Amino acid sequence: MNKNHKKKWVSFPAFQLSSFPAVLRNSRGMTLIEVMVASAISMILVMAFYSAMDYQQKANVVQDQITKAQENIRVAMGMIERDLRMAAYGLNEQMTLTGTHRQGIYPTAGASGAPGTPDSIEIWANFNDKKLYASAAVAVGATTVSVGTDPADNTKDALSYFRVGDYLVIRDPVANKTEAKLISAVAATLITISTTSPNTAFANAYPQYSEVRDIKKHTYAVDNNGNLTLTLVVNTAGAESSPLLAENIEDLQFAYGMDNNTSSPLVATAVPDGTVDAWVNNPLGDGVDNDGNGVTDGTDARDLSRIAAVRVTIVARTAQEDKSWARAGATPPFFRPTIEDRTADGTHDGHRRRIMEKIVFVRNLGLIGKYLPH
Secondary structure (H helix, E strand, O other): OOOOOOOOOOOOOOHHHHHHHHHOOOOOOHHHHHHHHHHHHHHHHHHHHHHHHHHHHHHHHHHHHHHHHHHHHHHHHHHHHHHHHOOOOOOOOOEOOOOOEOOOEOOOOOOOOOOOOOOOOEEEOOOOOOEEOOOOOOOOOOOEEEEEHHHHHHHOOOOHHOOOOEEEEEEEEOOOOOEEEEEEEEEEEEEOOOOOOOHHHHHHHHOOEEEOOOEEEEEEEEOOOOOEEEEEOOOOOOOOOEEEOOOOOOEEEEEEEEEOOOOOOOOOOOOOOOOOOOOOOHHHOOOOOOOOOOOOOOOOOOOOOHHHEEEEEEEOOOOOOOOOOOOOOOOOOOOOOOOEEOOOOOOOOOOEEEEEEEEEEOOOOHHHHOOOOO
């Protein structure tokens, strides 16, 4: 290295602010007002977002409740329709269940004297389609039937379906004789019938292997909690149970299509033609002399046998109220509507409602009670 070489220092120009762009030279922080305005806008956007989310959530809840109400109606209507189509199955022509003329269909609460409440209905039929056979002949005046299975049929466990409070129907197909009797006891293979008035012992004799069927009662009603129930006999002591079928059912109404054969009063020999001549809420009080005795007494045995169809109407509502709808003048109005002989509530609330109506033509009722002797 050259000792005479000297280091040369390079001098740089002094740092000057003017050498930076103007936009950087003039940069400053946000003022308080600017921060507050930005914060306010952000809060408005956040609130709008959450408001939209809340509205959507409430809409989803309402829609979910409406869906459940529709499901409740479909379940209820399906079961009632099925049983109405079964009504009187297993009963035979000219047969009447003792005492109250229960010929497959019997209107109960709401049908007479109580139009301000939901209706209820009893439906009688051989719902399980099970049958047994008399294992021994049954004499006139007998009160018991010994039953068993026919080797050719071998219906198993049919006896387990027979309950105290059901009706036993015994039929001799050869002699075309049949009777329906109230069951008072079931033990082993022996079925005992009631003879407590108005029930009586067997009026006819029946040979061995006469057909024996079980006729049950299904009662549909709305309980005090707004639940549709189906009341069934559940054991051989005659105890009944009412399991819940559908919740939040606000109204259940029935109307009955009467085959009055276009004449009133009816003559004793009038033959029904299977058409609906009039819709009534109470078949026993329809003002038609259905037994041809010249008196509309409300107890005519043929009144119920003249039912050709049943109109079923069910009103379901959402479990919770939507307060935004609970106002007078809402369109559509939000209150229980007028259905059949029950007038509207008229008090607005926030319950959404769904209504289903169906006309069910009975299949088996026309086979019984049409030609009762007078």
